[in-house]
Amino acid sequence: SMTSACRIARIATAALALLAPMIVQAIERCDKNHFILSEPCIPTWTPVNSGLTDLDVRVVAVDPVRTTTLYAGGPTGVFKSVDGGVSWNLTGLQMAFRNFEDTNAAFQTFDRLPPWFTAASLVAHLAIDSRNPNTLFAATNSTTGAWYGQRRLLKSTDGGETWTDRVSPGINGGDNIVSLVLAPSDPATLYLANFDGIGDSWSPVVRTTDRAATWAYLGYPILNVLAVDPLDSRTIYAGTFDFDPYFTDLPNGVLKSSDGGETWAATGLTGSGITALTVDPRNSRTLYAATGDSWWSKTATGLFKSVDGGDSWARIDNRLVAPSSAVSAVVVDPRDSNNVYVATRRDGISRSTDGGATWAPFSSGLQSLVIHSLVLVAGNPNTLYAGTPAGVFKATD
DSSP: OOOHHHEEEEEEEEHHHHHHHTTOSEEEEOOOSOOOTTTTOOOOOOOOOTOOSSOOEEEEEEEEETTTTTTEEEETTEEEEEEEESSSSEEEEEEEOOOOTTTTTGGGTTTTSSSSSOEEEEEEEEEOOOTTTOEEEEEESSSSOOOOOOEEEESSSTTTTTTTEEEEETTTSSSEEEEEEETTTEEEEEEEEEEOTSSSSSOOOOEETTTSSEEEOOOOOEEEEEEEEESSOOEEEEOOOOTTTTTTTTTOSEEESSSSSOEEEEEEEETOOEEEEOOOOSSSTTEEEEEEEEETTTOOOEEEESTTTSOOOOOOOTSSOOOOEEEEEEOOOOSTOEEEEESSSSSSSESSTTSSSOOOEEOTTTOOSOEEEEEEEOOSOOOEEEETTTTEEEEEO
């Protein structure tokens, strides 16, 4: 899809080609006031931040039924928009302010908040129930990088107005919830991966099949990211941290479980930390995995694709525009698997229209190239939202 101005440019190009066959450079992209030769039509990102009192957005989630309803999470809490990002309001999940100049102030609590909400917490993950979109989950993590008991999982059943602590005793506390995913085929099933830090007691992966009423402890300790098969809630993939010096006896890279996380087997990219992992929503045999230093330097080492459920992997980042920083998200268009978007922690966003064979920059208009979160709303055209330290940005493609 393209803007009307780009359509006009391409029609004009066709007319020029008929009048002057020697013209080989086509006018492909148009800005507001002039044409640019030989570049593809690239949509521009625009900020949609009215009402966001804290622009440090770590995660964006879209209501799968009412796609103009959005949620944005960060250090202030969870904001909600019901008009596609035109305006935002703070929900009932409100965090205390941050103050890192004074160590004591960084852990103050406030009368309006439960005692376990501290100024060293932020909302890092959001997940929305596709069958009952008023039900959503939020994971809060430490903002300090230290292990001070900031981790919580909360649930709302009224679209974010009120929240309750839904995680069984023994899970809350510790450091970070590193991944939170709902099974697309069964949103009552939720997987959560914890991290307590080197030298601490490692928390397991946990699973619920009843929307967080009860939990099962699954036990693999060092996962960084989870992805669920879109057709089978018990088939899950996981990427590990790159902790080889500490855990040489444990499988690493991409792991696969066919029994809901009870057992795991290595399925490729061993010896690598996995910073992002995605299953194609149209073809669950196709996966994308980004490798890199997922712990210390947050740098990238590769982007890979599997078309056989993880049995084999091919590197696809040879023409990736932004390979120098770790990949934070890979998003596949649910209507057209050829459209793939890659977000990075330092170099913005890249787009492929041929399933990862080639890549082009997709960051025009972004005010920050640090991308924490990237989500896509399928349509004609598609709509994308990016969560950044400069707020939420929107593009149509």
